[in-house]
Amino acid sequence: MSTTKPNILLIYTGGTIGMVKDFKTGVLRAFNFKNILKRIPELNLLDCNIDTVSFKEPIDSSNMNPEYWVQIAELIEKHYHDNDGFVVLHGSDTMSYTASALSFMLENLAKPVVFTGSQLPIGDLRTDAKENLITSIQVASLQHRKKPVIKEVCLYFEYKLYRANRTTKINAEHFEAFASLNYPDLAESGVHLKVNNEYLFKPNVNKKLVVHKNLDKNIALVKLFPGISEAVLQSVFNTPNLKGVILETYGAGNCTTEAWFINILKNAIKKGIHIINVTQCSGGSVIMGHYETSNQLKKIGVISGKDITTEAAVSKLMYLVGQNISHNAFKISYEIALRGEIT
Known part of the structure; x- marks a missing residue:
């Protein structure tokens, strides 16, 4: 210096x-x-x-x-x-x-x-x-x-x-x-x-x-919209070697409660795919369980991105998947601030 x-x-x-x-x-x-x-x-x-x-x-x-x-x-x-x-x-x-x-x-x-x-x-x-x-x-x-x-x-x-x-x-x-x-x-x-x-x-x-130089690109980003089809969402989760998916949900982390939607997410989590919930809104935070429309996501083990930006969510997911840590350690690490990225 x-x-x-x-x-x-x-x-x-x-x-x-x-x-x-x-x-x-x-x-x-x-x-x-x-x-x-x-x-x-x-x-x-x-x-x-x-x-x-x-x-x-x-x-x-x-x-x-x-x-x-x-x-x-x-x-x-x-x-x-x-x-x-x-x-x-x-x-x-x-x-x-x-x-x-x-x-x-x-x-x-x-x-x-x-x-x-x-x-x-x-x-x-x-x-x-x-x-x-x-x-x-x-x-x-x-x-x-x-x-x-x-x-x-x-x-x-x-x-x-x-x-x-x-x-x-x-x-x-x-x-x-x-x-x-x-x-x-x-x-x-x-x-x-x-x-x-x-x-x-x-x-x-x-x-x-x-x-850290080991970043895993086997992730996906899905922006929810009214009318998103089961076939489209299923095709994303059927991607070979998929490790994680970021869901851009509505408002404070809300989504459709239709059975097919929740079942796709539940089955993916059982396979070891990490699912992160971030808001589509420019500002504000995901608060899972605050509304009934996000309560099921919390129950099945979807990870809260809180007030993280989509850009930081993507890079944090690549970084943590590249760390090759256990599912529980991953969830804990994602939901806390590692570099001041969430409040």
Whole structure:
């Protein structure tokens, strides 16, 4: 760790933030992030040392998958002891999925990992990329008594810092693209950078970083809707080697009480398939048993996702299935906050 200025590593995975526009043709192209200090000279004003590393072939975030999540985690693991903080540049479409996954993969994280991106390319006249990048680096370099202030995976976008595994992309057009509807902002950037210390994650900093790389993709996500058929649901649960299913239910965790529906879930649980109940609502929590329409789910052993986001639910399911733990241990682990992902 640096004894003078903090060392910050920028990790470029791809996305709009790394694009510049050819003003003659209007075509977007990637620029070399090694030259970022020349492209954004304002970064030289920050009180930190900045280094960069990039995917060999940067990707559109729509192509993001768990194999790339492992690549990001390995880059952080490789450079962990030489840097005080990390900024991951990522396309906004799947950023909440990736950032949530990294929060579970990086156990005992004691340094900031800040995800950011932009809605417009860095070379665009009205771009949001510069502010997002500059403030993300500033957040990652915040220290108190030469120790990082932030010790978790977070996401910075449009003047707000969020806990990563609490975020959802809510808008494809506005600069304010993300929201954290069930947890307060960690910081807000205005004339001053205001950090809400009471909401920061407090890890055990005396434990060594553990990087989990075994993620199981044999899961499914089912959004319930009025009229969903038995055949469609059964086909999902008949998927070979299926390990877990996330059900996006109505309101506070409610669903149809028709016998065929409950029987499909009951039989799947008997086969050892984990079923997680999360709400379709943007904000709020699953409260199983609160209404009669969720009481049967509780009785047959469906796991409550409480107020977890769908993005965090997916990555937490992949992570826990990859841990190869008993069904009871799985249920206990899923229903408690491992990285501050549920209240």
